[in-house]
Amino acid sequence: MPDGSAVVLGGSMAGLLTARVLSEFYGRVTVVERDELPTGSAQRRGVPQGRHLHALLARGGEVLDELLPGLTADIIAAGAPSGDLLGGVRWLLSGHRVRQADIGQPVLFPSRPLLEGQVRSRVRALPGVRVADGHDIVDLTASADRATVTGVRVRDAAGLVSTIPADLVVDATGRGSRTPTWLEDLGFSRPTADRVRTDVGYASRGYDMPDDALGTDQLILANWTRQHPRGAGIARQEDGRYIVTLVGMLGDHPPTDPDGFLDFAAGVPLPDVHRLISEGKPLDDPVAFRYPANIRHRYERLTRFPEGLLVLGDAMCSFNPVYGQGMTVAALQAAALRRHLADHRPPSWRRYFKSVARVIDAPWQIATGADLAFPGVQGHRSAKTRLVNAYLPHLHAAAVHDASLSAAFVRVTGLLDRPEGLLRPDRLFRVLRSALTR
Numbered sequence: 001m002p003d004g005s006a007v008v009l010g011g012s013m014a015g016l017l018t019a020r021v022l023s024e025f026y027g028r029v030t031v032v033e034r035d036e037l038p039t040g041s042a043q044r045r046g047v048p049q050g051r052h053l054h055a056l057l058a059r060g061g062e063v064l065d066e067l068l069p070g071l072t073a074d075i076i077a078a079g080a081p082s083g084d085l086l087g088g089v090r091w092l093l094s095g096h097r098v099r100q101a102d103i104g105q106p107v108l109f110p111s112r113p114l115l116e117g118q119v120r121s122r123v124r125a126l127p128g129v130r131v132a133d134g135h136d137i138v139d140l141t142a143s144a145d146r147a148t149v150t151g152v153r154v155r156d157a158a159g160l161v162s163t164i165p166a167d168l169v170v171d172a173t174g175r176g177s178r179t180p181t182w183l184e185d186l187g188f189s190r191p192t193a194d195r196v197r198t199d200v201g202y203a204s205r206g207y208d209m210p211d212d213a214l215g216t217d218q219l220i221l222a223n224w225t226r227q228h229p230r231g232a233g234i235a236r237q238e239d240g241r242y243i244v245t246l247v248g249m250l251g252d253h254p255p256t257d258p259d260g261f262l263d264f265a266a267g268v269p270l271p272d273v274h275r276l277i278s279e280g281k282p283l284d285d286p287v288a289f290r291y292p293a294n295i296r297h298r299y300e301r302l303t304r305f306p307e308g309l310l311v312l313g314d315a316m317c318s319f320n321p322v323y324g325q326g327m328t329v330a331a332l333q334a335a336a337l338r339r340h341l342a343d344h345r346p347p348s349w350r351r352y353f354k355s356v357a358r359v360i361d362a363p364w365q366i367a368t369g370a371d372l373a374f375p376g377v378q379g380h381r382s383a384k385t386r387l388v389n390a391y392l393p394h395l396h397a398a399a400v401h402d403a404s405l406s407a408a409f410v411r412v413t414g415l416l417d418r419p420e421g422l423l424r425p426d427r428l429f430r431v432l433r434s435a436l437t438r
């Protein structure tokens with residue numbers, strides 16, 4: 001039987017997956033969450049992004065099944081559409097509708113509340129796990145010399161403050177994480193942070209559409225391009241309604257009034273989007289979300305850090321949501337924590353942050369590299385970033401007729417393969433041959 005106790009701050013995707021991992025190594029695991037958590041799947045205040053289209057990347061589904069066996073099968077049984085990563089998704093990339101073909105890589109398209117609800121009910125049922133919902137985190141407690149975090153102070157709905165002692169505290173409170181401030185309070189330095197500002201705006205609306213509105217596809221993903229910096233996603237959800245999410249960057253945000261929403265959709269470079277929502281019946285009002293910047297906190301570069309504290313999920317790194325990476329990277333970080341704890345008890349913050357940094361490197365490169373293709377996005381463009389951004393539109397153009405190139409690209413964005421593979425000589429040759437033919 002494992003012994004000791006751990007506390008997870010935040011009960012969203014990163015916090016729940018962390019609790020799942022910690023329950024293997026600690027006898028008592030408490031998840032502290034400000035919201036009163038629903039028993040089933042429902043929208044909640046602490047996760048406002050749940051009202052917008054959420055794609056679970058292919059790699060994310062695999063890791064979730066490793067941590068919670070049978071999860072994706074249960075989600076499909078609960079009605080979530082599923083299909084092939086290339087055969088079931090209508091991708092518009094650099095303005096090109098790339099060739100679709102089944103590649104044997106399954107993906108599922110649950111709503112965010114369904115996915116989180118299923119993860120939550122499984123984690124809640126784990127032995128030793130307790131969820132203290134309806135509790136606000138006040139601050140950390142520390143040893144007299146302030147070198148070790150010893151627990152967390154929380155406030156319940158009645159305003160009563162109490163302390164939960166713990167051998168390990170993991171911060172999974174998302175983008176608003178206060179660990180940098182707590183570090184200063186304890187006499188440590190804040191981590192530096194890399195930021196790539198994109199000023200992304202989301203607006204989403206539910207629609208009633210015919211069952212076959214998307215044909216044999218389960219998802220439409222129209223990515224923005226330099227020429228058309230507007231994108232859209234449309235998917236059917238488990239309750240039968242369709243969710244339409246429109247996105248724009250650098251201040252070009254989709255409006256939330258119904259006419260403005262429709263007008264904005266006309267600027268998305270895939271006409272299917274405007275047509276489908278013109279023909280659909282709206283079920284609610286559009287809701288908006290604003291996302292200013294990709295942020296990566298560089299905890300792995302710190303030379304001093306308290307014992308008994310770790311950070312995971314968006315609290316460590318949050319990505320432009322358009323690339324759909326956040327939940328998958330949180331799952332990959334939880335898997336890295338699991339490997340770390342198998343070798344190190346108590347955990348070594350230095351080694352943990354270094355291993356998680358390796359997990360984040362590729363998705364960070366994919367998201368910020370793609371954002372830096374837009375001249376209005378400020379940031380350092382390495383020679384590699386410029387080369388890749390010049391090359392990808394050619395690869396996408398070639399992928400209109402060459403499903404092996406579409407497959408290679410969507411496997412990279414699904415975090416199944418490393419981005420470097422797109423520059424393999426045989427793929428370069430296919431892209432060049434296609435460019436010359438055109």
Ligand SMILES: Cc1cc2nc3c(=O)[nH]c(=O)nc-3n(C[C@H](O)[C@H](O)[C@H](O)COP(=O)(O)OP(=O)(O)OC[C@H]3O[C@@H](n4cnc5c(N)ncnc54)[C@H](O)[C@@H]3O)c2cc1C
Nearest residue numbers: 010012014034046049054055137174313314321324326327
């Ligand atoms: C518009 C949008 C669309 C997105 N689309 C996708 C997508 O398609 N695919 C994908 O994989 N990811 C997507 N993401 C990212 C994804 O939602 C996150 O990466 C994911 O939820 C993991 O985040 P997290 O658990 O670290 O933090 P969060 O989900 O932000 O959760 C933080 C939790 O901490 C709790 N909390 C915060 N402060 C306190 C406090 N003081 N006391 C107690 N509790 C507290 C909150 O209530 C919340 O439950 C999207 C994000 C946005 C904004």
